[in-house]
Amino acid sequence: FSKRMGPNMFSFYEQSMNADALKRMTIENHLRQALGRGEFALHYQPQFDLVTGEVCGAEALLRWHNWELGNVPPIEFISIAEENGMIVAIGEWVMRTACRQTRTWLDQGLPLQRIAVNVSVNQFTHTDFLNMVKSILEETTLDPQYLEIEITESLLVKNVPETTNILHALKKMNIRIAIDDFGTGYSSMSRLKEIPIDCLKIDKTFVDGIAIGKRDQSIITAIIAMAEGMNLRLIAEGVETTGQVDFLRVKQCQEVQGYLFSKPLSTQQVEVFFQKAFSLEKNLENTGDDVP
Numbered sequence: 001f002s003k004r005m006g007p008n009m010f011s012f013y014e015q016s017m018n019a020d021a022l023k024r025m026t027i028e029n030h031l032r033q034a035l036g037r038g039e040f041a042l043h044y045q046p047q048f049d050l051v052t053g054e055v056c057g058a059e060a061l062l063r064w065h066n067w068e069l070g071n072v073p074p075i076e077f078i079s080i081a082e083e084n085g086m087i088v089a090i091g092e093w094v095m096r097t098a099c100r101q102t103r104t105w106l107d108q109g110l111p112l113q114r115i116a117v118n119v120s121v122n123q124f125t126h127t128d129f130l131n132m133v134k135s136i137l138e139e140t141t142l143d144p145q146y147l148e149i150e151i152t153e154s155l156l157v158k159n160v161p162e163t164t165n166i167l168h169a170l171k172k173m174n175i176r177i178a179i180d181d182f183g184t185g186y187s188s189m190s191r192l193k194e195i196p197i198d199c200l201k202i203d204k205t206f207v208d209g210i211a212i213g214k215r216d217q218s219i220i221t222a223i224i225a226m227a228e229g230m231n232l233r234l235i236a237e238g239v240e241t242t243g244q245v246d247f248l249r250v251k252q253c254q255e256v257q258g259y260l261f262s263k264p265l266s267t268q269q270v271e272v273f274f275q276k277a278f279s280l281e282k283n284l285e286n287t288g289d290d291v292p
């Protein structure tokens with residue numbers, strides 16, 4: 001430390017570090033009780049087919065409401081849960097809740113084609129992961145083809161033989177695999193070639209850049225071409241403007257997800273959303289009948 005910073009400067013630095021550490025500790029302590037207290041919920045963000053305009057799937061996103069901390073966003077607690085291992089139990093709850101809810105919705109006739117569930121690296125490499133997924137699918141009687149597991153590129157470069165085996169085992173079970181935040185990680189093209197993936201999700205940062213200029217546009221164009229060549233589905237994440245949609249449509253990106261179309265919705269909001277879409281469809285059909 002430079003003497004010129006003076007004693008006040010030092011104590012300010014020290015205090016701010018303590019505040020961060022304290023906040024972390026508070027979150028961690030509350031997190032320990034969160035499952036048992038039923039403080040978690042899942043919200044579901046619809047994904048849309050750009051050609052038909054219809055909902056094709058939804059991504060399950062974890063929400064935590066704590067009595068003292070209020071709503072804590074995933075960005076503030078997921079990494080803590082990953083570091084202390086709690087993500088294994090939390091992730092199992094997420095998987096079970098998402099699968100059970102999807103099964104219920106399918107029984108109610110909601111036209112969902114798939115549910116996407118985020119899975120952390122240390123959850124994925126946990127010894128029981130495959131059995132956990134298998135038994136939840138059995139327990140909820142959800143057909144595995146409805147489940148899409150979202151992993152990030154960082155998983156692909158870690159424990160390569162082991163993760164490759166797990167990915168192939170999931171594929172064999174008829175579960176789909178999507179690469180989340182695609183383009184922000186370090187996976188190589190050759191690595192992508194050797195694993196059984198179904199879908200790439202173009203990260204929001206590239207979508208944000210569409211309005212800014214050629215660089216991000218070129219990256220998206222390249223990712224779209226690659227996905228097409230490899231026969232992968234493609235979802236653009238975090239779509240917020242009609243300008244972005246126009247660009248993605250011209251480039252023939254298949255699917256979109258973002259606030260422009262829908263925010264993540266509570267279970268109840270999802271049902272209202274589908275009811276509205278359904279009655280809209282009915283109205284259109286009725287209008288059609290009147291036309292000779």
Ligand code: C2E
Nearest residue numbers: 061062074075094118119120238239240257258259260264
């Ligand atoms: P992600 O999987 O990439 O999820 C997309 C995030 O972008 C979500 O944030 C979603 O609410 C947000 N988003 C969607 N559309 C838009 C948009 O148009 N504009 C903006 N600004 N944001 C948009 P969320 O729910 O806060 O989740 C953040 C991250 O936390 C997720 O990123 C995922 O990595 C992680 N996460 C969330 N739920 C789970 C979970 O159940 N398990 C695990 N392991 N991670 C999760």
Ligand code: MG
Nearest residue numbers: 059118150180
């Ligand atoms: Mg995701």
Ligand code: MG
Nearest residue numbers: 180181201237
């Ligand atoms: Mg993402």
Ligand code: MG
Nearest residue numbers: 118152180181
């Ligand atoms: Mg992410």
